[in-house]
Amino acid sequence: MEAKSNQSFSEMIKGEVPVLVDFYTDWCGPCKMMVPILKKLKNRMGDQINIIKIDAEKNPTAAIRYQVRGVPTLILFQKGHILWQQSGVVQAEQLYSIITDRINKV
Template structure:
């Protein structure tokens, strides 16, 4: 099984969604992330991490609340934000790191 570091390094641009099944805002964000994936297709990898099943990883990235989104470029964290973002906001952030 691949480690988290392997996962964020195997694709040039990876958006990690720290989420929880009981989280209302996370459920609001889910269809937005599907639209983001459809928009970028293979140019972006999206990884969902359940904080309840991955406590150590969430603690390692100092995730205080869900949803927390972290964008990695070439395995390096370049952006993070907690809370729900709309499609246009999220694509603007991703586009700013694609160059």
């Protein structure tokens, strides 16, 4: 679930297409639970959303900037704004509902 273009992170989150960022670490069990959930979400939403994963340990500056205090932390961006942020595992149906609700309000 990597970005499909050469856009930088800051360019992607400023775009029209919503971006769901998954801050994770390799050793985190709940983070591993998010992988199939995010794949299911991407399959359902297709090009309506971009999903990117950021290793919080390898990118501490980004983690600090967005106040990631635990992993997994999901942050939904659109047009450079944070629309939603939550730590912990979120099931696919709930995630879909949250995302569609937030992006329809923008």
